[in-house]
Amino acid sequence: MLVGEVKxxxxxxxxxxxxxxxxxxxxxxxxxxxxxxxxxxxxxxxxVSATSCLEVTSTxxxxxMWKVPWVHLxxxxxxxxxxxxxxxxxxxxxxxxxxxxxxxxxxxxxxxFDIGIQALSGALERGHRFLYVCxxxxxxxxxxxxxxxxxxxxxxxxxxxxxxxxxxxxQQKKDLMEIVVAHRVPYAATxxxxxxxxxxxxxxxxxxxxxxxxxxxxxxxxxxxxxxPSDTIKMARLAVETRYWxxxxxxxxxxxITHPVPNPKPLEEFLKVQKRLNHLxxxxxxxxxxxxKAYVNKRWERLERLSACFA
Numbered sequence: 079m080l081v082g083e084v085k086x087x088x089x090x091x092x093x094x095x096x097x098x099x100x101x102x103x104x105x106x107x108x109x110x111x112x113x114x115x116x117x118x119x120x121x122x123x124x125x126v127s128a129t130s131c132l133e134v135t136s137t138x139x140x141x142x143m144w145k146v147p148w149v150h151l152x153x154x155x156x157x158x159x160x161x162x163x164x165x166x167x168x169x170x171x172x173x174x175x176x177x178x179x180x181x182x183x184x185x186x187x188x189x190x191f192d193i194g195i196q197a198l199s200g201a202l203e204r205g206h207r208f209l210y211v212c213x214x215x216x217x218x219x220x221x222x223x224x225x226x227x228x229x230x231x232x233x234x235x236x237x238x239x240x241x242x243x244x245x246x247x248x249q250q251k252k253d254l255m256e257i258v259v260a261h262r263v264p265y266a267a268t269x270x271x272x273x274x275x276x277x278x279x280x281x282x283x284x285x286x287x288x289x290x291x292x293x294x295x296x297x298x299x300x301x302x303x304x305x306x307p308s309d310t311i312k313m314a315r316l317a318v319e320t321r322y323w324x325x326x327x328x329x330x331x332x333x334x335i336t337h338p339v340p341n342p343k344p345l346e347e348f349l350k351v352q353k354r355l356n357h358l359x360x361x362x363x364x365x366x367x368x369x370x371k372a373y374v375n376k377r378w379e380r381l382e383r384l385s386a387c388f389a
Contacts, residue, residue, distance in 0.1 A: 084278040096113050097142075101138055105300045111295045124179050124180070124182075125181075126151065127184045128153050128185040129150070158200070167179055180208075181209070184213065185211070185213075187216060192227045206289075208291075210293075215299035216302070227251070228251055229251065231247055231248070231370045231373065232247060232355060232363070235354070265283060265287050268325055271296075272318060276336055277295065296323045332388040333385045345374060
């Protein structure tokens with residue numbers, strides 16, 4: 079059984095649960111994150127996956143990349159199916175004394191922020207024991223790069239284009255973490271594949287709780303963000319280093335920033351290297367850029383104040 083804190087790559091060598099040959103795009107941030115999460119996970123493991131890029135690229139019939147039992151559901155059903163599996167395993171364990179299983183449900187931002195949020199909310203409220211992971215590429219990439227509740231202010235998508243009437247998405251990103259935390263779950267955290275050790279240890283901490291837990295991981299997308307596939311980890315790291323994607327956890331209501339960024343890089347460094355957002359650097363879009371900066375800064379300041387309360 080994989081337990082305890084991950085301290086080196088040597089500890090997880092050989093624990094890969096993804097077979098080579100999947101159909102994801104080169105440089106897919108979601109697959110990098112999923113690989114890291116599975117390598118860190120305790121065993122035996124059952125994976126539930128909502129319809130998403132992860133589903134269509136991992137299981138082109140009759141092939142599969144998964145080395146563990148895997149269930150595919152529609153966009154809205156991942157948390158519901160994970161709940162049912164957990165409840166069924168409890169009954170089997172009580173009747174036959176079978177081995178405990180761990181369950182991870184994966185959903186993209188579209189299947190979590192928008193379509194699947196009611197099922198996720200219900201599962202969190204009922205207290206089923208499983209880890210839900212939202213890999214967030216900030217749009218409906220699987221169906222043509224439409225905006226989602228996760229898309230940031232000003233981002234260009236096929237349904238929030240940059241033109242004469244609007245300059246990308248006109249609303250701020252939905253704060254999913256705070257929605258989850260409001261359910262009083264024992265553990266919720268953000269993560270990035272660029273900070274793999276932080277991510278892996280959050281997976282193990284989440285699975286140590288007897289209840290629903292949640293990890294929100296950034297998943298840079300070469301198709302929707304428009305960057306070179308070799309720059310995926312660079313993009314994820316820039317998101318953290320500019321405070322755009324703060325790394326923190328909420329454990330039994332206690333906030334903690336797990337990767338302090340005392341000297342952040344300018345947000346412009348994250349925006350200028352991706353076509354979906356670099357138009358915000360034009361003089362005529364300065365007002366939108368300032369609104370996005372204010373959103374990022376206020377969220378960070380709030381996290382610092384909350385973390386200080388529990389220091």
